[in-house]
Amino acid sequence: MATANSHISLLLLLALVALTPSTSASPNLNLNSASDILHILLQLLGFPPGLIPEPVEHFDISLAGLLPPTVNFTIYFKEPCYVTYVYPNYFAPVFTGKITLGKISGMRGHKDQLPSTSVWTDMYDVTVLGTKLVFKFATETVIYDRAKFEEVKTCTYGPLIPDQSNELFSQVLLFIG
Numbered sequence: 136m137a138t139a140n141s142h143i144s145l146l147l148l149l150a151l152v153a154l155t156p157s158t159s160a161s162p163n164l165n166l167n168s169a170s171d172i173l174h175i176l177l178q179l180l181g182f183p184p185g186l187i188p189e190p191v192e193h194f195d196i197s198l199a200g201l202l203p204p205t206v207n208f209t210i211y212f213k214e215p216c217y218v219t220y221v222y223p224n225y226f227a228p229v230f231t232g233k234i235t236l237g238k239i240s241g242m243r244g245h246k247d248q249l250p251s252t253s254v255w256t257d258m259y260d261v262t263v264l265g266t267k268l269v270f271k272f273a274t275e276t277v278i279y280d281r282a283k284f285e286e287v288k289t290c291t292y293g294p295l296i297p298d299q300s301n302e303l304f305s306q307v308l309l310f311i312g
Contacts, residue, residue, distance in 0.1 A: 169193045173210070174287060180204075181237045181263045183284040188218045188226065190290065205235040216290035220283055223248040225255060225296055237263040246296060251275065255296050 169191040174184035216226040227244035246255040260271040
C-alpha cells in the first residue's frame, strides 16, 4: 500500500518532470537520460523498471489527474523497437497511454506476439496485482510474475508493424474495463 510519503515523492517527481516539456536521452548522463527518468517514474507508480525498453529517444507526459496521480504519456523510440520478455514484444516509434498508481491503460503502439496465435496482438492494459502483472490484450488476458520485468531490455530495431487495431473494440474494452 502506498504511503503519504510515496504520494508526496510521486507528486514532486511529476511536478519536476512536468516542468520539462520533453526529456531527451543523453548517453553520458545516467540519471538525466529519458530512459532512466522513465524507469524511475514507473517504479514510483508501482511497476518494475523493465516494462519499457531502452533507449528512449524522449518522452512527454501531462498530468491527467491528482487523485489518484495520473499522467498521459507519449514515448518516442528512434525506430520500431523489439524486445523479448516472455515472448516477443513490439513498440512502435510512438507509444502512448495513461499511467496511474498500479495501472497502465489505453496503450497504443505496443503489441505482443502471443504464443496462442503467433499473431502480433495489441496490448491495452497492465495492472499490478501484488507480485504479479496482469496484461490485457485484444484477445486474451495473461498473468506473469513481475520479476520477469525487473531487467531493462535493450531494443533491437526492426520493421514497422502496421497499426490494424480495432478502434471500436479498444473503446469497448476501455468502457467495460
